[in-house]
Amino acid sequence: MGRSARHKQRNSIQVRLEKTDQKGRYILTAADPEIRSILKRGLERDDDDAKNKTARMRFRDLLFTRQFTTFDRQNPASAESPFFGFFTLFWICMAWVIGQYSLRNWRDYGSILGSNQVAKMMFSHDVFVLAITDGLMCLATFVTHALQLIVFHRWLNWGKAGWVIQHLWQSAYLGGVIAWAYFREWPWTHTIFAVLHGLVFLMKQHSYAFYNGYLSGVYRRKALLEEKLRELRALEPIHSPPTSPSQLSRKASEHDSSPTAVKRRPSMGPRTSTNLALEKSDVATIASAIQSNRPITSEQMDIFAHVIRLEISDLDRELAGKSASGANAYPKNLRPLNFAEFICLPTLVYELQYPRQDKINWWYVAEKIAATFGVLAIMMVISQAFIYPPVAKTVQMKEAGMPIDERWREFPFIVSDMLFPLLIEQLLTWYLIWECILNLLAELTRFADRGFYGDWWNSVTWDQYARDWNRPVHNFLLRHVYHSSISTFHLSKTTATFVTFLLSAAVHEMCMAIMFKKVRGYLFWSQLMQMPLVVMSRSKVLRGRVVLGNVIFWIGLFVGPSFLTGLYLVI
8 A cells, every 4th residue: 555545534533422321421432443442541531530540650659658767766666666675675785895895995095996996997097088079979969950951951852862871970970989989099988988878879860860851751742742732722623524434544553563663762651752653542643633634523622632631631640740739740840959858868769749747856866966976986896896806817817928728717717706796787887877867867857758677677588688678779779670670671570670689789799899999799699699598488398487587587697797708808
């Protein structure tokens, strides 16, 4: 069939709607099957909206609610917990041990930190430069905000070059942080702080950019449909339908199957499409009818306008997201203050609106500041008394040229010396960040959703631990790695899970390489080994055995850190 025949149009489209006794219900009659399908779906969409006001949106997979962390005194469940006394006992024991060693250090060295190598390493070199670097890292994130403004003003298309430029910037950002840390020859404490904080800023930029980049496509489609609606209203309808049925042009449907069809990126669905000729949808067919400049009846015009308005309404809800009032709906959210506020919030996932508190409790702020410095002091005493000696001994063995086989004979003793101290340091580090610092930031920013962690200590599988011990990072990986892998690359859930674990393992190994200044891959492979362990935990042998699963989990958490640290130190 020739090109002209394929694009041939009938004069109009014959449609008839007959009212019924039920309110909002119609009997639809149309001779053309394609038009009959369009009009039927348009009417059914009304019913769906009435039953479910919340449209299914690509970036609304996370729910932010008002909640407190488990160990927060503001949490009513914390005071009512039957294990409340054990929490108190833990801190009494910690205070006793730290007090005991502090007195001994004061007696022997004249300082509660003893010989003080750890504190000297942390505070004797480039502390001011580190603070300036951190401030510049924060300011550099505004490049992402500027890029979104460029996208909004249509100087750049997010679906084409925008996301590529964003990825290039993120790579340059992280590479610059790592290169600067190496250039300054910082101790591992400075380096790991800068890199981890850089990763936090990186994830925030990625979430902000890809959410707003997606909304920019939705906004462009809305503008296109509004233009089509104006074109439809400008048409002069005919007053009586023709006696013969008509057909719509096959142009829109045949474009997708033609060899010259332009392929969209897999992640760009109909909500962000701005080329109606390359999609199969109701509005695309209607747009084709409008462009034909053929006469249509007033009834057809009303139905077509109704279908377009329904989709515009869906797009409006998408652009508003969780902003109930619409004050932060796209593009109103593209304000520097909104971006700066997100950078300070204790979350890595961007939303147009979060649950907030009415005011700041300054007594609570003081409490968390005191807890932060108190936990830091405890960690420094433990590091100096129990971790620094075996680490220094291992370094001396390597510097003295001790053969690898002799170092291997010392390996079990190095691991056993660090077992309990590293477990305590791991627990205190987690408590410092996820209970003290994040709650402090949440109070200062009036951020009400403080579900920073779950009861990971009750984990019976490693995937449960991965979900619960660090909820902000888990939420980021869930939205921007797991779900994006499925929607963009059409991966299966199992493959997307593997990709998520792979990325997480690679980032953790990068941090170990930066800390020890060598690549060994021990942490990388140990994290990937969690996947077969997860499968094993769901087998008939372990399924339902909660106590056994929790014992295996704690043995891994108890032995793993010291075993891996020993490997990085000895080899």
